[in-house]
Structures are given as structure tokens and as C-alpha cells.
């Protein structure tokens with residue numbers, strides 16, 4: 001049986017037995033590399049995929065003498081996920097910007113989507129100009145703008161990763177907040193995410209490959225007075241993404257939902273949320289969250305809560321009765 005091979009550091013212990021190149025969309029080549037050798041006293045076979053400017057992790061290993069059909073070198077399947085072109089919504093700031101940087105660093109062309117053109121242009125320039133990044137200005141609360149992004153996903157065959165990250169919160173009682181801000185939140189956090197996930201699901205399922213990464217929140221794990229609509233939108237994102245994960249897994253498409261906790265971005269200021277009483281250990285950087293999110297997507301994890309404090313919090317809150325969940329949510 002093939003299984004993930006962790007910690008294979010010394011590649012010179014591996015003797016290549018098969019090398020082959022195959023063209024990637026966009027004109028460059030990927031090299032699939034299969035080798036056999038010894039790792040910590042065990043004979044293994046391994047395979048890894050090299051793309052320009054990016055070494056992707058080895059796909060699997062097998063123990064010597066394993067002759068099951070799936071373990072034959074000739075039958076190796078490329079199960080790792082590499083991306084040619086990604087759409088990242090909400091790339092002008094915070095987690096989306098960090099995701100775009102990390103993707104560009106790994107050689108993925110990034111389509112940067114948000115409302116603030118000046119920020120997107122500056123980021124695209126920094127990432128390497130039009131070779132590396134494209135700017136698409138869109139207000140994702142606007143249904144026509146969402147359709148433009150959906151059309152791009154539908155028509156550009158190079159897009160093999162769609163990141164639904166754009167989102168915002170509004171702090172305050174439902175009875176006091178503006179109806180427009182509440183409905184815009186649903187439009188961006190839920191409606192747009194659903195439409196773009198659907199557009200990606202349709203084309204990726206047909207191709208038998210691709211990935212969707214949806215950014216949710218730990219707030220989605222409990223009904224949360226003061227951020228009632230925001231928490232409800234994120235419950236939707238987590239539930240929807242998990243169901244999509246099950247639908248698309250057998251079709252070769254990765255779907256991952258990442259539910260961050262407190263992350264140092266512009267989110268709290270924009271939500272008019274006073275986070276000054278949140279202890280330091282509860283915070284993560286946008287870079288940390290982006291790193292965890294993309295690794296989880298490559299591994300096709302269903303749901304990931306980044307950071308130990310957030311994992312413990314979600315693990316403790318999930319089994320509680322709703323009344324207690326609400327009491328806990330009120331303390332934040």
C-alpha cells in the first residue's frame with residue numbers, strides 16, 4: 001500500500017528509476033520522479049513532483065516486497081496537488097494577501113480579487129507583475145461582479161484553485177445594525193462563496209482535478225450574540241464546504257474549509273470589534289493561517305482549525321448544549 005512518507009530528507013538515499021517530464025498548462029514542464037532506496041533502514045519507493053521554482057512533496061512510499069496492484073511503480077498515480085493558476089478573493093489585505101504571496105512564491109499565477117484596486121495593483125507589481133499576478137476588481141456583494149468572477153472560473157482552463165476568502169463581520173445587535181450591512185455580509189460571506197464554489201465544482205469535476213479553499217471562522221461553531229449574522233454565515237461556510245468535500249472527493253477535486261480564530265488583520269477594525277481583551281496566545285498571524293490553509297488544501301483535509309488554542313476551544317464548545325455555547329461566545 002502507498003502511504004504518506006514523512007520526513008524523507010536525504011533524497012540522495014534514493015536512486016532514481018523513472019524520470020519523466022510532462023507539460024503543464026502555461027508552457028512549462030513538471031518532472032515526476034520516482035526512486036527506490038533506503039530510508040531509516042526500510043526499503044522504500046517514493047515519487048515527487050518538481051515544478052519550476054517549486055518542489056512539491058513526495059506522493060507516497062511503499063515497503064519493499066509490497067506487490068499489491070496499487071503499489072506497482074508503473075501504476076503510480078499523481079495524487080499530490082499542484083496549482084497552475086489560483087483565484088484569491090479578498091486578496092487586498094490580511095489572510096487573502098498572505099495566501100496570494102505564498103501561492104506566488106510557489107510559482108502559482110494568482111488572480112487577485114477585491115474592491116481596492118490600488119492595493120491589488122501594488123501587490124501584483126510586488127509579486128512579479130503580469131507574469132505572476134492578474135488584478136480583478138470586483139465588489140463581491142454585487143451580483144453582477146460575482147458573475148464576472150464565476151465566468152472567469154468557467155472559461156479559464158488554467159484555473160485549478162479557487163480560494164473563497166473575502167469576508168467581513170459587523171459587530172452589534174441585529175436590531176441596531178443597518179439592514180444593508182447585514183445583507184451585504186450574507187452576500188459576500190455566503191452567496192458569493194456559494195456561487196464561486198459552484199462554478200469551480202462544475203468545471204473541476206469535469207476535469208477530475210482542482211481545489212476549492214473556503215475560509216470560515218471558529219465563530220461558526222457557536223450561535224454568537226453581538227455577531228449573530230457573521231457567526232451564522234460562517235456556520236454555513238463550514239457546513240456547506242464539508243458537504244462539498246464529500247461530493248467532490250470521489251471526482252478528484254479537493255475541498256478544504258479553514259476556520260481561523262483571532263488573526264492579526266484589518267478584520268477587527270473593519271467590524272468595529274474591540275479585541276483588546278483577547279490574550280496574545282489566542283492570536284495568529286495571517287502568514288501562519290495561510291500556510292496551514294494551503295498545506296491542508298494540498299492534503300485535501302475537510303476542515304482545519306489552525307492553532308492549538310483554537311482547536312481546544314472548538315473541541316470544548318462543539319459538544320455543549322446551545323445555551324452554553326452562546327454563553328461562551330458572549331465572553332469574546
Ligand SMILES: NC(=O)c1ccc[n+]([C@@H]2O[C@H](COP(=O)([O-])OP(=O)(O)OC[C@H]3O[C@@H](n4cnc5c(N)ncnc54)[C@H](OP(=O)(O)O)[C@@H]3O)[C@@H](O)[C@H]2O)c1
Nearest residue numbers: 090092093094095114115116140166167217263265266267
Ligand atoms: N481576522 C480574523 O480574526 C478572522 C478570524 C476568522 C475568520 N476570518 C475570515 O478570514 C477572511 C479574511 O479576512 P481577514 O481577516 O483577512 O480580514 P481583512 O484584512 O479585513 O480582509 C478582508 C478582505 O476581504 C475583502 N472584501 C471585503 N468585502 C468585500 C467585497 N464586498 N467585495 C470584495 N472583496 C471584499 C477585502 O477587500 P476590499 O476591502 O479591498 O474589497 C479584503 O481583501 C474573512 O472571510 C474572515 O471572515 C478572519
